[in-house]
Amino acid sequence: MEPQLLADDYPEEEIPHRIQVEWDNLSSENRGLWQQRYDDQMIEYDALKDDYLARQNAARPGRR
16 A cells, blocks of 8 residues: 555655554455455565575585
């Protein structure tokens, strides 16, 4: 939502409040869909981060 608000020249200092208002006004069904999307993306992020850290550790000198 933030990129769209910025593109619409919405005042930057008001964006967090606007997003909070929109979130608070979502139906529980819609909120659940967005929460599931967030949860899925965090699982993907954590897997990518773990892979990155494992490759970084394996590339360190003196590591086997």
